Amino acid sequence: MNNLQDKVALITGSARGQGAAEARLFASRGAKVVITDVLDEEGKAVAAEIGDAAHYIHLDVTDENSWAAAVKETVERFGKLNVLVNNAGIVQIKPLVESSVADYMKVIEINQLGVFLGMRTVAGPMKDAGGGSIINISSIDGLIGMSGGTAYCASKFAVRGMTKVAAMELGPDNIRVNSIHPGGIHTPMITQTGMDDSAMNDIFGKVPLGRVGQPEEMATLAAYLASDDSSYSTGSEFIADGGLTAGFSLEG
Amino acid sequence: MGALDGKVALITGAARGQGAAEARLFVERGAKVMLTDVLDEEGKAVAAEIGDSAAYMHLDVTSEQGWKDVVAATVEKFGKLNVLINNAGIITAPKEVHETSLEDYRKVIDINQIGVFLGMREVVEPMKKDGNSSIVNIASIDGLIGMYGASAYCASKFAVRGMTKVAALELGKYGIRVNSLHPGGVQTKILGDIGISEEQADGAFKSTPLGRIAKSEEMATLAAYLASDDASYSTGSEFVADGGLTAGFALEG
Numbered sequence: 001m002n003n004l005q006d007k008v009a010l011i012t013g014s015a016r017g018q019g020a021a022e023a024r025l026f027a028s029r030g031a032k033v034v035i036t037d038v039l040d041e042e043g044k045a046v047a048a049e050i051g052d053a054a055h056y057i058h059l060d061v062t063d064e065n066s067w068a069a070a071v072k073e074t075v076e077r078f079g080k081l082n083v084l085v086n087n088a089g090i091v092q093i094k095p096l097v098e099s100s101v102a103d104y105m106k107v108i109e110i111n112q113l114g115v116f117l118g119m120r121t122v123a124g125p126m127k128d129a130g131g132g133s134i135i136n137i138s139s140i141d142g143l144i145g146m147s148g149g150t151a152y153c154a155s156k157f158a159v160r161g162m163t164k165v166a167a168m169e170l171g172p173d174n175i176r177v178n179s180i181h182p183g184g185i186h187t188p189m190i191t192q193t194g195m196d197d198s199a200m201n202d203i204f205g206k207v208p209l210g211r212v213g214q215p216e217e218m219a220t221l222a223a224y225l226a227s228d229d230s231s232y233s234t235g236s237e238f239i240a241d242g243g244l245t246a247g248f249s250l251e252g
Numbered sequence: 253m254g255a256l257d258g259k260v261a262l263i264t265g266a267a268r269g270q271g272a273a274e275a276r277l278f279v280e281r282g283a284k285v286m287l288t289d290v291l292d293e294e295g296k297a298v299a300a301e302i303g304d305s306a307a308y309m310h311l312d313v314t315s316e317q318g319w320k321d322v323v324a325a326t327v328e329k330f331g332k333l334n335v336l337i338n339n340a341g342i343i344t345a346p347k348e349v350h351e352t353s354l355e356d357y358r359k360v361i362d363i364n365q366i367g368v369f370l371g372m373r374e375v376v377e378p379m380k381k382d383g384n385s386s387i388v389n390i391a392s393i394d395g396l397i398g399m400y401g402a403s404a405y406c407a408s409k410f411a412v413r414g415m416t417k418v419a420a421l422e423l424g425k426y427g428i429r430v431n432s433l434h435p436g437g438v439q440t441k442i443l444g445d446i447g448i449s450e451e452q453a454d455g456a457f458k459s460t461p462l463g464r465i466a467k468s469e470e471m472a473t474l475a476a477y478l479a480s481d482d483a484s485y486s487t488g489s490e491f492v493a494d495g496g497l498t499a500g501f502a503l504e505g
Contacts, residue, residue: 232435246489
C-alpha cells in the first residue's frame with residue numbers, strides 16, 4: 001500500500017508511542033516524515049532507523065519560534081509540507097481540588113496551545129502545496145469525562161472544538177482538519193502514570209473489543225486521514241477506542 | 253493495493269450510486285463481493301462488469317427470508333462472509349411532519365431501519381465463525397442533525413446510528429466491529445429520485461467548508477477503511493464524510 005506517496009508529514013511527539021508508530025507506518029506507505037519531539041536522543045534514533053525518508057527536528061510545541069523553524073526546515077528539506085499530525089501531549093491525573101494553576105496550565109500549554117500553534121504555522125505552507133491534512137490527536141477524554149483529568153479533558157475537548165473551527169476556515173484552501181480520539185492505548189504515556197500491563201488489561205479488557213489498543217492501530221487511522229482516501233472528511237471526530245464510548249451494559 | 257485481501261463483502265443497494273462504487277473499489281482492493289439490490293438488471297450489469305470476484309443476487313432488505321437466502325448463498329459461493337455494508341436506503345420527497353402519511357413514514361422506516369436490523373442479525377453467525385469481521389451501516393448526516401421535511405428519513409438514520417452502538421457492544425466479543433458511516437451531500441441517483449437535479453445538488457453544497465458535493469467514490473474509500481484491518485480498534489462510532497457540513501456555522505458569509 002503506497003497511498004502516502006506524495007505526502008510530507010510533520011509529526012509531533014514522535015520519539016516514541018503513537019507518534020513513532022505513525023512515523024514508521026507513514027514512511028512504509030510512501031511518505032516523507034519529519035519526526036519532532038523534545039526527547040532528542042530517542043527521536044533521532046527513530047529517524048535513523050526509518051532511513052532517508054525521515055528527518056528529526058527538535059520541537060517544543062509550546063514555542064512559536066520553534067514551530068516556525070521546524071516548518072521552514074521541513075519545507076527546505078522535503079520541498080513541501082502537506083500533512084501535520086499534532087500528536088505531542090502529556091497526561092496528568094490529579095483531583096480537581098488538588099490541582100494548582102501551574103499544574104493545569106502545564107497541560108493546557110502542551111496539549112492545547114501546542115495544537116493551536118501547529119495549525120496556525122502550517123496553514124501557509126499547506127496552502128502553497130495546494131492543500132493538506134491536519135490531524136489533531138485528541139482522546140476519548142475529548143468526548144467524555146475522566147476522573148482526575150480536569151486539565152487533560154479540558155485540553156482534549158478544546159482540541160476537538162478548534163478542529164471544527166479550523167476545518168471551516170481552512171476548507172477553502174483545500175486543507176482538511178479532523179480529530180482522532182484514541183481509547184486506551186499501550187504507550188509510554190499510560191505506563192508512566194504507574195499503570196502496569198495487568199492493570200491496563202483489567203481496565204480495557206471490559207470494552208467491547210476486550211483489549212487495550214496498540215499504537216499501530218492509531219497509526220492506521222492517522223494514515224487514512226492523511227491520505228486522499230479521506231478527501232471528503234473535514235471537521236469530524238474519528239474514534240478508535242475498542243467501543244469504550246459506545247455505551248454501557250446492564251449485564252456483566 | 254490489497255488492503256481487502258481475504259474479505260468477502262455483502263453490499264446492499266449495490267446496483268448504483270454509493271453501493272456500486274463500494275463494490276468496484278472493494279474488488280479492486282482484493283475483496284470478493286456479493287452485490288444485492290431490488291434493481292436486478294442494473295445490479296447484474298455492475299456485477300458482470302466487475303467480473304469473477306463479484307456476483308449479484310436479488311434482495312429486498314425488508315424480507316427476513318430474503319436475507320437468509322442471500323447470506324447462505326454468499327457463504328456458499330465465496331466460502332465465508334466477513335463484511336456487511338448496509339447501504340440500501342430510500343429518501344422521500346420533502347414533506348413537513350403534519351403532511352407526512354403513516355404509510356410514507358413506515359415505508360422509509362422499513363427499508364432504512366428494519367433493513368439494517370435484519371442485516372446485522374442475519375450475518376452474525378457467519379461473522380462469528382470468521383472471528384474478524386466488520387459491519388458498516390450507512391447512516392447520513394441526517395443521523396447527526398435534522399433535515400427539514402424529512403421526519404422519517406432522520407428518524408431512520410438516527411435509529412441506525414443508535415443500533416450501531418448496541419450491536420458494537422454485543423458483538424465485540426465475537427470479533428465483529430460495527431460502525432456507522434455518515435455521508436453529507438453525495439452526487440447519486442437518490443437525489444434525482446426526489447426531483448433534485450445535479451445542478452441544484454451542486455449548488456446546495458457550495459457553502460460547506462470544502463465547497464462541493466462529494467462523489468460516490470469518496471464514500472467507498474471510507475467504507476473500505478472500515479472494512480479493512482486498518483480499522484481494527486474502531487467499533488461503535490460514527491465516521492463522517494460531509495465536507496465539513498456539520499462542523500459548525502459561520503457568522504461570516
